[in-house]
Amino acid sequence: MAITSLQQRLSVFLLVLVVGIFSVAPVHAENSRYKRSVEKYTIPNVVLINQDGKKVRLQELLKGTTPVVVAFIYGTCTTICPVLSAGFVNLQGKLGATGQAARLVSITIDPEHDTPKVMKEYLKRYRAKPGWDFLTGSRTDIDSVMKSFNAYIPDKMSHYPLNLILSPKDGSWVRLFGIMSSQEFLSEYLSVAGK
Numbered sequence: 235m236a237i238t239s240l241q242q243r244l245s246v247f248l249l250v251l252v253v254g255i256f257s258v259a260p261v262h263a264e265n266s267r268y269k270r271s272v273e274k275y276t277i278p279n280v281v282l283i284n285q286d287g288k289k290v291r292l293q294e295l296l297k298g299t300t301p302v303v304v305a306f307i308y309g310t311c312t313t314i315c316p317v318l319s320a321g322f323v324n325l326q327g328k329l330g331a332t333g334q335a336a337r338l339v340s341i342t343i344d345p346e347h348d349t350p351k352v353m354k355e356y357l358k359r360y361r362a363k364p365g366w367d368f369l370t371g372s373r374t375d376i377d378s379v380m381k382s383f384n385a386y387i388p389d390k391m392s393h394y395p396l397n398l399i400l401s402p403k404d405g406s407w408v409r410l411f412g413i414m415s416s417q418e419f420l421s422e423y424l425s426v427a428g429k
Contacts, residue, residue, distance in 0.1 A: 268395075268412030270422070275407055278378045282341070282371040285353040290369060292379065295339060301426045302337045302400040306385055306393065308344035309352045314395050317413060319360050321397065324416040325423060326363050336423070338366040341379060344390045345370045383407075399426045 277296060281289050296302050303325070307315035322338045329336045342348035348356075353368035370376070380386040387393050399408040399422060408426055410419075 268410050268414045268418070271409045271411075273384070273407045273409050274405070275382055275384075277382050278375070280371060280375040280378060282369040282375065282379075283350060285350050285357055285368045287350040290367070292369070295367065296400055298337065299402050300335075300337055301402060301423060302339060303423065304339045304341065304383070304398045304400070306343050306380060306383075306396060307340050308342050308390050308393075309348045309356045310344070311390070311393075314393060318395060318397065319356075321414065321416065321419050322366060323360050323362070325419055326366065328416070328420050329423075330363065335363075335365045338362075340366070340368045342368070342370045342376065343380065343387065343393055345373055345376045384409075397422075399423060401426045403428070 277293055279291065279293050281291050284290050296304075303322070305318045305322070307318055319340070322336075322340070325336050326338065340353075342353070348368075348370045350370070353370060357366060357368055371379075377386060383398060385396055385398075395411065395413050397410040397414075397419070399410070400406075401408070408422060410422055414422070
């Protein structure tokens with residue numbers, strides 16, 4: 235079912251409202267809406283396709299000297315994915331204001347429908363800046379990646395809010411399960427970055 239322009243505007247309005255509420259929420263550990271853990275994952279050496287139709291080896295994309303944030307979403311989602319994507323937008327904006335660039339990776343959980351064109355339009359809708367990639371691939375490769383992050387779900391309708399931040403220092407992953415305020419997300423990112 236196609237999303238109409240009115241539905242898109244309503245979704246963006248609700249997204250801005252939700253992000254605004256979470257952005258001003260005080261940061262108190264005892265009241266956190268998310269669970270944090272530190273994990274080690276072995277990422278499969280798969281080749282995925284980004285929003286520009288270019289092949290990307292996932293292990294290579296995750297290498298570097300800055301943290302990498304990974305989330306699992308899909309292009310037609312109207313529930314959790316817009317909130318996760320708004321978190322990416324806010325993180326890009328806050329880091330960009332300090333001269334830092336975030337490395338963000340969204341991986342589709344709906345590869346049958348999320349083509350490079352759909353993913354490019356999705357990133358455009360969120361005004362994504364350079365450094366945010368949206369990846370798709372075969373169902374087998376996507377399932378393999380989800381399983382490697384202990385994030386496998388049998389169908390896209392049962393997905394949940396999950397952000398993962400790779401520490402370039404030791405290869406560990408900070409697993410953030412649940413909804414966070416933009417300040418909590420920024421704090422988690424900066425703690426991994428060592429700032």
